[in-house]
Amino acid sequence: MSVLNRLDKKQLTAFIPGTIIDVKVKVGQQVKQGETLVILDAMKMHNRILSQFNTTVKEINVKSGDRVHKGFVMVVLD
Amino acid sequence: MPLKSKIEELKKRKEEVLQGGGEQANAKQAAMGKLTARERVIALLDEDSFHEYDLFVEHEARDFGMDSKVLHGDGVVIGTGTVYGAPVAVFAQDFTVAGGSLGMMHARKITKIMDYALRMRIPLIGINDSGGARIQEGVNSLAGYGEIFWRNTLSSGIIPQISVILGPCAGGAVYSPALTDFVFVVDKISKMFITGPEVIKSVLGEEISQEDLGGARVHAEITGNAHFFAESEIECFEQIKKLITYIPWNNSRKARRFEPKEPKPEYNIDNIVPNDPKQPYDVRDVIKALADDSDFFEIQELWAANIVIGFGRLNGETVGFVANQPLVMAGVLDVDSSDKAARFIRYCDAFNIPLCTLVDLPGYLPGIDQEYAGVIRHGAKLLYAYSEASVPKMTVILRKAYGGGYIAMSSRHLRSDFVFAWPGAEIAVMGPEGAANIIFRKEITEAANPDEMRRKKVEEYKEKFANPYVAASKGYIDTVIEPKETRKLLLHALEVSSTKIADRPAKKHGIPPF
Numbered sequence: 001m002s003v004l005n006r007l008d009k010k011q012l013t014a015f016i017p018g019t020i021i022d023v024k025v026k027v028g029q030q031v032k033q034g035e036t037l038v039i040l041d042a043m044k045m046h047n048r049i050l051s052q053f054n055t056t057v058k059e060i061n062v063k064s065g066d067r068v069h070k071g072f073v074m075v076v077l078d
Numbered sequence: 079m080p081l082k083s084k085i086e087e088l089k090k091r092k093e094e095v096l097q098g099g100g101e102q103a104n105a106k107q108a109a110m111g112k113l114t115a116r117e118r119v120i121a122l123l124d125e126d127s128f129h130e131y132d133l134f135v136e137h138e139a140r141d142f143g144m145d146s147k148v149l150h151g152d153g154v155v156i157g158t159g160t161v162y163g164a165p166v167a168v169f170a171q172d173f174t175v176a177g178g179s180l181g182m183m184h185a186r187k188i189t190k191i192m193d194y195a196l197r198m199r200i201p202l203i204g205i206n207d208s209g210g211a212r213i214q215e216g217v218n219s220l221a222g223y224g225e226i227f228w229r230n231t232l233s234s235g236i237i238p239q240i241s242v243i244l245g246p247c248a249g250g251a252v253y254s255p256a257l258t259d260f261v262f263v264v265d266k267i268s269k270m271f272i273t274g275p276e277v278i279k280s281v282l283g284e285e286i287s288q289e290d291l292g293g294a295r296v297h298a299e300i301t302g303n304a305h306f307f308a309e310s311e312i313e314c315f316e317q318i319k320k321l322i323t324y325i326p327w328n329n330s331r332k333a334r335r336f337e338p339k340e341p342k343p344e345y346n347i348d349n350i351v352p353n354d355p356k357q358p359y360d361v362r363d364v365i366k367a368l369a370d371d372s373d374f375f376e377i378q379e380l381w382a383a384n385i386v387i388g389f390g391r392l393n394g395e396t397v398g399f400v401a402n403q404p405l406v407m408a409g410v411l412d413v414d415s416s417d418k419a420a421r422f423i424r425y426c427d428a429f430n431i432p433l434c435t436l437v438d439l440p441g442y443l444p445g446i447d448q449e450y451a452g453v454i455r456h457g458a459k460l461l462y463a464y465s466e467a468s469v470p471k472m473t474v475i476l477r478k479a480y481g482g483g484y485i486a487m488s489s490r491h492l493r494s495d496f497v498f499a500w501p502g503a504e505i506a507v508m509g510p511e512g513a514a515n516i517i518f519r520k521e522i523t524e525a526a527n528p529d530e531m532r533r534k535k536v537e538e539y540k541e542k543f544a545n546p547y548v549a550a551s552k553g554y555i556d557t558v559i560e561p562k563e564t565r566k567l568l569l570h571a572l573e574v575s576s577t578k579i580a581d582r583p584a585k586k587h588g589i590p591p592f
Binding site for chain 1: 290295296299300355356357358404405407408409410440441443444445478509511
């Protein structure tokens with residue numbers, strides 16, 4: 001992931017391989033800063049993947065039960 | 079000449095110098111959203127406390143037409159003042175004068191105030207806003223930087239050194255801030271890089287803006303070079319003033335003691351950490367439930383957020399908190415979080431600030447990139463820093479403490495003075511799933527129903543080992559406590575360790591895994 005993507009935080013990627021246990025939002029939905037988008041079970045934790053700003057959900061590339069690899073883009077925000 | 083006229087002349091001379099680069103240059107500085115050097119110093123220090131020195135210093139450059147140029151104060155302001163009554167030495171580069179470029183006399187003013195700060199054992203605050211070396215002065219400029227770096231290193235661990243980046247700070251100039259204890263940046267104003275966009279473009283053909291290459295957010299979130307990020311210069315000065323209240327003037331003193339205050343009732347320590355070890359929470363709430371007035375001053379908040387560091391107070395005394403953050407990347411240790419915590423631990427140790435470590439982590443982050451990035455040597459920094467630290471060390475194991483992570487996070491074995499565990503603590507060589515798979519491999523693979531057998535064995539392991547009592551039975555932890563008893567015990571621990579003596583064999587210095 002390029003530095004610029006890391007700064008704008010529009011692409012939410014898996015920090016480590018894991019299993020999606022919940023997708024809390026839909027494409028087109030408005031989300032608030034700090035809102036949970038996806039829950040990723042990895043490293044013995046139900047990790048909450050949060051939106052870092054107020055926006056709408058542009059893409060969702062996962063569903064409950066999916067195994068994701070490291071760096072996989074789970075959600076794209078507008 | 080009568081005295082009155084002499085005083086008039088002094089006033090005139092002063093007035094002339096205090097204009098800095100003149101009206102036009104000052105207007106340009108304001109148009110960039112920046113205060114001038116003197117405005118900054120006055121905003122930062124207590125009212126009427128600033129005294130400026132070396133106003134009348136002039137440069138000695140003779141080449142390239144420099145002999146006819148007047149550069150007021152040679153582009154830097156130096157002096158002393160107070161912050162909440164604490165004495166500080168200050169330098170502030172003046173971008174309105176020759177772009178704040180560093181020539182020989184400019185550097186001499188900076189090194190003079192640095193020498194003064196070290197001799198008087200008072201904190202040094204450096205405000206950086208400079209185009210870099212003054213090219214016309216050639217190697218004298220380079221010598222100036224070298225002299226500054228040498229003094230930064232000499233003063234390190236003796237007086238607090240604070241760098242404030244309020245403009246460009248490029249090339250060799252970046253190494254002075256990097257050698258100091260805390261670096262402050264302001265959004266859209268700070269720019270730090272070794273080689274700027276033009277060099278990158280000409281050598282590599284890559285295009286990038288100054289902001290994307292070395293802006294405030296880059297250093298606060300990605301590189302870890304900055305410790306504090308602010309939206310404005312005034313907010314930045316408030317952060318610096320607050321920091322000063324937590325740290326001592328020098329390494330032979332303790333930080334100022336404040337009136338003790340109980341934590342705020344909205345932080346109820348019984349309700350923060352979920353019982354289910356898979357549920358995340360914000361460990362900063364635990365710190366706020368423990369610290370005086372629930373006040374926590376976080377450092378490097380935006381970088382390597384899987385570990386939390388910062389200052390709070392217990393019974394009025396400054397304490398350095400280090401805590402795994404289950405909310406970010408499950409609270410794992412990795413290259414950056416180890417580096418971040420290790421440096422903070424060494425800071426606290428150098429300045430007589432006791433350490434309080436809160437533990438809840440699954441272990442180290444696995445991965446090829448982590449191994450290739452040198453997680454072994456970076457992770458070792460944390461072990462080194464905790465082992466080396468001789469200030470009072472208190473550890474509270476909140477929940478998970480597995481494997482190497484357990485050892486690294488201020489364990490008894492690295493000479494923590496007090497190790498407490500909550501009843502939900504799981505102190506074990508590894509997580510139950512992994513451990514059961516290894517220990518009972520044969521039983522699991524040979525079972526009629528391996529999955530069921532695995533589940534059974536994981537439960538068996540959890541029951542037997544995922545608790546604090548095995549470690550307690552060996553004396554590796556001192557006691558198992560209820561969450562609500564934690565603050566009382568920490569206060570007691572601080573009290574009984576105030577006269578701590580930790581003998582170490584004499585040596586010139588160790589070789590930490592830098």
